[in-house]
Amino acid sequence: DSGVTQTPKHLITATGQRVTLRCSPRSGDLSVYWYQQSLDQGLQFLIQYYNGEERAKGNILERFSAQQFPDLHSELNLSSLELGDSALYFCASSDWGTGVGEQFFGPGTRLTVL
């Protein structure tokens, strides 16, 4: 158990809908990262937050947005869903200031868009 929690584990929805994925980082970790794992794109970095502020952005679609709240949990919002958004979405956390660079991954949310 990495200490990172993600809910829900599975999500099945229809095209055009909007969903919210939730992540709670390890106790004490200030950085949260979101990754998408799909068959055609592999594992891709989406976005990073540190202590409530956006720090880095990857190949995140405009239909996707994220935020990190004062209690450090993070949410990834996916809207106008398309079939191609079906993927495993991981959240990871780390302590930015340690210099070690290790990220701890949650169990992932499996999103299926029908």
Place this chain on the structure above:
Amino acid sequence: AQTVTQSQPEMSVQEAETVTLSCTYDTSENNYYLFWYKQPPSRQMILVIRQEAYKQQNATENRFSVNFQKAAKSFSLKISDSQLGDTAMYFCAFMKRRAGGTSYGKLTFGQGTILTVHP
């Protein structure tokens, strides 16, 4: 931009034998980290081993060791005494390291290598 390449989509090994997974990367950075992550059928991402680019000594973690060749931009993973529980997808990953000791945090992953350990 950094790229990470794993040229072996699939590998197999007999239990108790040794196997080496390959990884090459491309970067203009001088200060960075390299990682190997394991993803078993449960889909959980598990850190196997980490290497800091400024350290010449190869990292080892029990049965897992790396061969880090900075000039060649190569970072292979050797698994000794393979066990059935080592069956998983293995990802090589790169992370830039900011001057001063803190990291950027973004991981760039390779395509992965599926390793199957046979009894």
